[in-house]
Amino acid sequence: MVEVQLRVNGTAHRLELDPRVSLLDALREHLGLTGTKKGCNQGACGACTVLVDGERITACLALAVQYGGREITTIEGVAHPLQQAFVRTDGFQCGYCTSGQICSALGMLAEVEAGAPSAVTEHLAEPAVALTDAEIRERMSGNLCRCGAYNGITDAIRETAGVPS
């Protein structure tokens, strides 16, 4: 067992963990924070997306012992207008992917704010990126929605970013 101090949503938790425990399982099974979902458990679906020091990662491929002392934010620690926007635009149906979509979108909007380019950004040398629908879709490709609510998700993100459609 390995001792690790996880800081989640502003609260520190001291845990004794088998090093095999993923950050996802530590959140869900050890801390009872079940808002973060387990989908594929192999980094392909994005349902387990959380923020670490403000950056989005898939918690299923992270070993919990690697993330001691980092600032982890799960959906339980998020209160953001993007959530209202998802409701308004029908950005979900069953809701299973939604917490991952929201955490991923918040991380993504911070990346755009910092001027980070994407694979569809035409001129990489330009320091700022215009958040077109093509940019939103490319940047959110790590989050699958089996209900197919992608149009609503794109609308919610665009509205929240203050981009006219």
Add this chain to the structure above:
Amino acid sequence: MRPFAYVSAPDVDTAVRAIAEQPGAKLLGGGTNLVDLMRQDVERPTTVVDISSVPLTGVDELPDGGLRIGALVRNSHLAAHPLVRTRFPVLAQALLSGASGQLRNMATVGGNLLQRTRCLYFVDGAAACNKREPGSGCDAIGGFHRGNAVLGTSEHCVATHPSDMAVALAALDAVVEAQSVRGTRRIPLVELHRLPGDTPHLETVLDADELITAVEVPASAVAATSRYRKVRDRASFAFALVSVAAALDVEDGAVSAVRVALGGVAPKPWRAYEAERVLTGAPATEESFRAAAEAELADASGLPGNDFKIELARRTIVATLRQLRVEGGAA
């Protein structure tokens, strides 16, 4: 997942000592490939040496204008770096075309180079795979091999190296720095990965106790006019069927400098020296681009399910060079 001993290494010295002392140890960076393969029982380290907090995270400008990139720089951070975007746009584009936003925030430069193939049979414990279990055979050759290689293969293995980043680094003459308890050495990136031959389980020239500490990209004028073009089954978050990293300078209508490397088609990032030889000094025309592509793929050999890649690779080389000629680079 099998149990393992966990060692958190705060610095390079601790890490290289730990892997030297523990045969069967594996280095853990971002975890995006290793954790997945451990869960699938393909990787079975007895000790995991966690290097994710070792401070190899700098992207530093070299005196000549090149870059020294720490092995633990995250893929997303490297892609967003202003000097990468302006001087080596092919590298930024290659990084950004790989995986997803979340995975690029986790994946490291060193781990990206050492990631394992995505051949379907490599990760299927019930299948024969000479890479996973030497001598067991290759189920890909008679099976589903749409994603597999057409260059540099052997009768024992047709797996591809899946990295996008490494393809750009191959085109850019990058050099890998590796450290062990015996010291530090530098390896040209194009010599880091081996072809499978009859030992497909040996994938690189690194010793088991060596740690990649940095990648250096030398200054290059032609790199400013460069692009990465990736062809895949869906628009995003998929491995390449074929990809091309290229840089092109034209003077008075003739090719004055050119770099080409291919991804998705070979067991290693494939530097297209033959295409470069044909192109250098030739008129920068569609005909020259096609001739270069033909020359590079002359020895390609496909299987029934993936021989389409040979013509796809030729056309993608031509399309990338044409785009560089007409529109310039991606910066």
